[in-house]
Amino acid sequence: MELADIPYTAAAADRQRQLDVYAPPSAVHAVPRPPLVVFLHGGAWRAEDKAExxxxxxxxVAATGFAVAVPNYRLTPRDPPDDDHFRHPGHAEDALHALSFLVAWQGPSAAGPFYDPSRLYLIGHSCSAHMLSSIFLDSKAVSPSLTPPPELVQSVKGIVLSEGIYDLDLLLADFPDYLQWFIRPTFGTRESYTPFSTTTFPLIATHIKWLIIHSKGDTLVNLPQSEAIYRHLVDLNGNEASARVYRNTDNLSAEHNDIFLAQDYAHIVKEFILNCGAV
Incomplete structure (x- = not known):
């Protein structure tokens, strides 16, 4: 079953605030209802679409047997002339609205939802890894609009962050051209982007498990980004880190988005979800 272009805000005609849902036939009448997987795409805050x-x-869906939702979110315009345009935290606010919608959504008919809204597993790729870690770590000191409601926090059981961006100043030290390409348009003109680096944010929930994925073949975002967020999450979780924070930096070797072309990525996600206790 495929459901396309479901609006998650009152702006029903805005494709950038719609989502698609994919579900196996077994999910429709399953008892108990299965969890929901949500994938947020990358694209440097300025590109890509859910249909891709x-x-x-x-x-x-095939690997997990669960429904999968893929939201869009509004994008920063290419080559904006100044800082007066759609930018951070707007993209992550849209993602937060999409997730809150999915927790409350009653499905396409009066039959009710075909997934368990109290069991969500989230995937953020590239810039969306920054978005998810800005929402589910405590960023309210810099972006209070990204504070998730308690019912959403409790619904999220696991978060996968793949090929992610987390420490913006570290990223610029390694890729200085990214400043003009997407960092300045997304976060504005600043001497330092440390306030937006999710490797500084506190923990807001101890029940969420985390998986950091990074491909050895990724040339667009390098391994130090994933190492930085992994170390931060380990530090935040202290003695419980071995049961809450995982990484996979050895099994994938394709380029940044090419990791999706083979089945390996889906199976890594499946194993993590099963390790979180989903059945």
Whole structure:
């Protein structure tokens, strides 16, 4: 089953605030209802569309047997003339609205939802890894609009962050051209972007498990980004880190988005979800 272009805000006609849902036939009448997987795409806060990730969603459905939602979110315009345009935290606010919608949504008919809204597993790729870690770590000191409601926090059981951006100043030290390409348009003109680096944010929930994925073949975002967020999450979780924080930096070797082309990515996600206790 595929449901396309479901609006998650009152702006029903805005494609950038719509989502698609994919579900196996078994999910429709399953008892108990299965969890929901949500995939947020990358694209440097300025590109990509949910439809481009249809095959990945189908791979995740096939691997897990669970429904998969793929939201869009509004994008920063290419080459904006100044700082007066759509930018951070707007993209992550849209993602937060999409997640809150999915927790409350009653499905396409009066039959009710075909997934358990109290069991969500989230995937953020590239810039969306920054978005999810800005929402589910405590960023309220810099972005109070990204504070998630308690019912959403409790619903999220696991978060996968793949090929992610987390420490913006570290990223610019390694890729200085990214400043003009997407960091300045997304976060504005600043001497330092440390306030937006999610490797500084506190923990807001101890029940959420985390998986950090990074491909050895990624040339667009390098491994130090994933190492930084992994160390931060380990430090935050203290003695419980071995049971809450995982990483996979050895099994994938394709380029940044090419990791989705094979089945390996979906199976890594599946194993993590099962390790979180989902059945």
């Amino acid at each position: 990730h249809r095959q990945l969603a189908l791979n995740l």
